[in-house]
Amino acid sequence: MVESRPLDALNRARDKKVIVELKNGKQYIGALKAFDIHINVVLEDAEERENDEVKRKLGVIFIRGDTITIISPE
Amino acid sequence: MVESRPLDALNRARDKKVIVELKNGKQYIGALKAFDIHINVVLEDAEERENDEVKRKLGVIFIRGDTITIISPE
Amino acid sequence: MVESRPLDALNRARDKKVIVELKNGKQYIGALKAFDIHINVVLEDAEERENDEVKRKLGVIFIRGDTITIISPE
Amino acid sequence: MVESRPLDALNRARDKKVIVELKNGKQYIGALKAFDIHINVVLEDAEERENDEVKRKLGVIFIRGDTITIISPE
Amino acid sequence: MVESRPLDALNRARDKKVIVELKNGKQYIGALKAFDIHINVVLEDAEERENDEVKRKLGVIFIRGDTITIISPE
Amino acid sequence: MVESRPLDALNRARDKKVIVELKNGKQYIGALKAFDIHINVVLEDAEERENDEVKRKLGVIFIRGDTITIISPE
Amino acid sequence: MVESRPLDALNRARDKKVIVELKNGKQYIGALKAFDIHINVVLEDAEERENDEVKRKLGVIFIRGDTITIISPE
Structure with a gap:
């Protein structure tokens, strides 16, 4: 399996449950519906x-x- | 329902009541009237x-x- | 009333008294005379x-x- | 008096005594000789x-x- | 051996076990599958x-x- | 004497002894040999x-x- | 000897032992093999x-x- 770009990994997680952690220590768990190149x-x-x-x-x-x-x- | 870009989610929240949280821990609740690509x-x-x-x-x-x-x- | 861009709200506040809050907790109150896209x-x-x-x-x-x-x- | 851009205010202060405050709490007072768009x-x-x-x-x-x-x- | 660009070093580590350290002090150890110019x-x-x-x-x-x-x- | 750009002041200090202060409170004193637009x-x-x-x-x-x-x- | 750009100094240190200090206080000592304009x-x-x-x-x-x-x- 070829994987060269980090955003491909996010693309494969689309609609799946992910954990997102922030610099302030908070964690958000939910279904990944969208992302962009800024990682919004x-x-x-x-x-x-x-x-x-x-x-x-x-x-x-x-x-x-x-x-x-x-x-x-997750 | 197709949703590929994060700003689409903000667009759908336009004129609705949202909570905005800041890095300094403050929360602002109000009707979302405008936003731009910087997330101003x-x-x-x-x-x-x-x-x-x-x-x-x-x-x-x-x-x-x-x-x-x-x-x-909200 | 249509309002789509955040800077429109600043434009409407021009010459009016506003409160500006900084990341360091300080507040400045005065008449808004000018701003730019960096929010200077x-x-x-x-x-x-x-x-x-x-x-x-x-x-x-x-x-x-x-x-x-x-x-x-204000 | 028309003033639309923040840098105009700095331009008018050129050669005058100004106070500059930094994020680290320090203050510098002196005659404003030069500035650029980065606010250097x-x-x-x-x-x-x-x-x-x-x-x-x-x-x-x-x-x-x-x-x-x-x-x-000042 | 010529090596002039930092990303070449990451490229040579591809698929190998690496340690990644964050500004918040956390460490992540795993096989390096992808990276980009932002070092995502x-x-x-x-x-x-x-x-x-x-x-x-x-x-x-x-x-x-x-x-x-x-x-x-590692 | 005309001086309009901040980098002109650095240029005039070239080869002279300067003090450089950092956000972390450290000070470096030495002869200024080079600088660029990022202020490296x-x-x-x-x-x-x-x-x-x-x-x-x-x-x-x-x-x-x-x-x-x-x-x-200095 | 003419030296006008900061990266020239890094270039001259290539393959030599250098100390690199980080904002978090850590120091790394080793042979400088590569760098780029972001100072990676x-x-x-x-x-x-x-x-x-x-x-x-x-x-x-x-x-x-x-x-x-x-x-x-060093």
Whole structure:
């Protein structure tokens, strides 16, 4: 399997459940619906966790790319 | 439903009540009236919350994009 | 009323009294005389507040855009 | 009086005494000799203040724009 | 052996086990599958360590380039 | 004497002894040998000071522009 | 000897032992094998030091330019 660009990995995670972690330590878990080259991200059925504890149900959430550290399929 | 770009999600939230959270921990809730590719945002009938507590009524507010972490319809 | 771009909201606040808040927590209140796409801003008859307390009278003040979090008409 | 661009305000302050404040809390007071679109600034007969106390005489000083929060004629 | 560009070193590490360290102190170890000019990186079979202690198994992980300090083959 | 651009001031300091201060509080003193539009700087016969105390002799030193706050001829 | 551009100084240090210091206080010492205009750097036979104490042997290391404060030949 050839994979040369990081965004290909995000593309393969589309519509799947991912965890997105921010520089401020917050985590958002939801279905990856959209992303762009700035790594701006939209999740659906999202919830916010802090220290692995659910804090809030958020539905749709737009996350600004420059606050993100990692994105990983759950 | 096809959705490929993060800004489409913001477009769908136009005129609706959203919560905008900043890197400094502040939250602004109001009707999303405008946004651009830098994620600069304008809210109407906005109020500021900190730790989910209302701090101020602000009316119209311009928020600079690079201070924003997330935007979510309430 | 159609409003699609965030800078339109700043344009409508021109010559009016606005509050500008910075990432370092300082607030500047004055008449909005100029702004540009970087959100660099010029206020006249400006005063600096910290925790809603007046600290200094400043007259004309140039504020660098990348230090700003929000701008709101008073 | 028409004024539409923030840099016009800096231009009008040329050769006049200004105060420049940095993100790290330091203040530089001197005659504004030069600036550019990055808001890089050169002062002459400059002195450094911290908490409104003179710390050092500096003569000519180049200040990198991205460390600046505000510039105001004294 | 001629090597003139930093990305050549990453290219030579492709498919090999690398350690990626972030500005927030976290470490990710895994097989380097992809990177781009922003140093966005994708690892496979990744695990997260903090102070050299394994915290989580992550499988595939996308790491945003601007949070990275160093990348080194293990 | 006409001086309109900040980099002219650096140009006039070429080969002279300057002090360069960084965002992290460190000071480097040496002969200014080179600079570019990013304000990347090279000093020769440089020494590092912290709180005006000499910490290290460094010889030639390259300083990345975005870490610099001020540059001033000694 | 004419030297006008900062990157010339890095070029002259190629294959020589240099110390690279990061914004987070870490130091990496090794042979400078590659760099680019972002000041991304590759060292060989690198070791990490903190407060001048060796912490780790790293072999080849890629350092992201925007985390670097200074580079100096040892």
